[in-house]
Amino acid sequence: MNRTKIFLLACTALAATYAAAQSNDATHPPLQVPAKTLPVPTDVSPGMQSIIAAPRNPNWNQLWKTGEEWRTAANAQAAKSVQALPAMRQRLHVTVRPDTIDGVRVYIVTPDVIPPEHRHKLLIHVHGGCYVLFPGEAGTSEAIIMAGLGHFKVISVDYRMPPEAYFPGALDDAMTVYKAALKTTNPKNIAVFGTSAGGALVLEMMLRAKQLAIPLPGAIAPGTPMSDVTKTGDSFYTNEMVDNVLVSRDGSCDAATVVYAHGHPLTDPLLSPVYGDMHGFPPAILTTGTRDLLLSNTVRVHRKLREAGVDAQLEVFEGQSHAQYQFDDRVPETKEAFGEITAFFDSHLGH
């Protein structure tokens, strides 16, 4: 009986939490979480285990303050990252050709094989990198993966970045390319995709297209979008120091975004699109991981889309930190993520 009494007083999970919720006094103390040790998950592929096991990005708290500093850093990184691209293009049977569209630099990314049902379809890619990284060819990696695994023609936008242009330069350039595409391709046959800042730009493009009252595309794939750059979102806290890519909201990526914003309020839906009106958005597929610092940024956009009546599909990958579903075209999880995006585009484009 004593045991029962103790149990009645303490109660179990559901009842205890519920009861505490009921007696809430509107001041909510924060939750203290002790230090912990995270083993590398065993329920992902060996390739993805290696990506998850990588040490934290050592530069996560490098806080450059000017567009010029960021460009120096971005160029150095780009010089290194482009070295992996020729082998990737070869593996995926994709060719990449630089071009300009109405003055905006782009890369035309074409797979060797385009099946008949994709011949009239066109994808527009908006690369990530905190609005400052991956200039030039370095920004084509995800476009190559999409073209190679999905067998679509892709135009990757090499939008202007600081110090060449600040907000809304990246958005303006992406819109220029989108508007040009509308002249040659039925919007129902166009999809727009991108990851991180690229995912945010995809959403910002939809808000801008609504403002301009121009047709929206047939589908979008905003991957782990930087949809809220105001540090609102629970995973900014729960996944801090857990995500080995972004590591922390107080790190380099959001510092870069502040440089891009150039004094413009971060709450503007064209910088934090989770605050935009998403009614009328096209069908959307969103991708993230359980360790992603932007897990909340992603699921909040998913819920906003669903609340607005949009056909929106959410994919969350086990153990992955920010954007890791597009780090290596050779791991099964990457093929799976882009397989989902391809299937989504196949079922929503052309209708």
Added chain:
Amino acid sequence: MNRTKIFLLACTALAATYAAAQSNDATHPPLQVPAKTLPVPTDVSPGMQSIIAAPRNPNWNQLWKTGEEWRTAANAQAAKSVQALPAMRQRLHVTVRPDTIDGVRVYIVTPDVIPPEHRHKLLIHVHGGCYVLFPGEAGTSEAIIMAGLGHFKVISVDYRMPPEAYFPGALDDAMTVYKAALKTTNPKNIAVFGTSAGGALVLEMMLRAKQLAIPLPGAIAPGTPMSDVTKTGDSFYTNEMVDNVLVSRDGSCDAATVVYAHGHPLTDPLLSPVYGDMHGFPPAILTTGTRDLLLSNTVRVHRKLREAGVDAQLEVFEGQSHAQYQFDDRVPETKEAFGEITAFFDSHLGH
């Protein structure tokens, strides 16, 4: 130039992680995460904030070892939790009547209003509670919410629990009710749903129905299923002490499951259904939260379903710990979660 050199050496987020992944030597050291403070998220409703802000379930590490001990504890908790049910039934305009079906105790849960398009539909509810909690009427809470918000007739299975029966007693009872339902209702008009252990039982029922070669239902809604009770799943670690409901895999809920398993291997797909073959499963909607200890258990099932070609939809709610989407029928997030499940059943049943 020195800055550039440092940057080249250290590299940024994507490149650094990628490079480290490439040089992996197959031994993966764990990640050390420092102690942290989690504020209550501001981007959820006030009602949900209260639920999230509740202190950790004080009984999370109560590790009863026998069916008799668990039953004493469960009865004490049930006596308390049923006190909230009359008001909930009244609020949601639902009546509940005890009955038996082929010897299995059930509750027939009927909303006052059943729209014409739901009159031939039938939902079967399998309650949660770690296979030991919520005996009798205490197990009807989620069925009342589903019937009241979704306007479906629901049969809630009051399956036998330890010490009355051990594995596979709960599954056997749920199957008895399902097989009885097949005699009166077209399987295309039946959906099965449940949360936590109830979510696992939903999946286990599908595996058993495939074994028996009987028709599968038109749709299922396994909410945050206990799909892996072997402590595999990254959120067992990342959300330990973050989830204020289950708190830890090494806590009471999995101890209860071990009592239910009664020596049967925890790796059996009828106890850890993530290891089952999900080909041929009906369309499924899964619900979880970003702080859920079973976030990985949920997204892994989602991926397994998708890999098996099943139409599976994932809903992840901001900031919620385990099963909190069904804690209080009055908060907007609960209405949203069950609104999604209702819409999913509406679009998949009857076809």
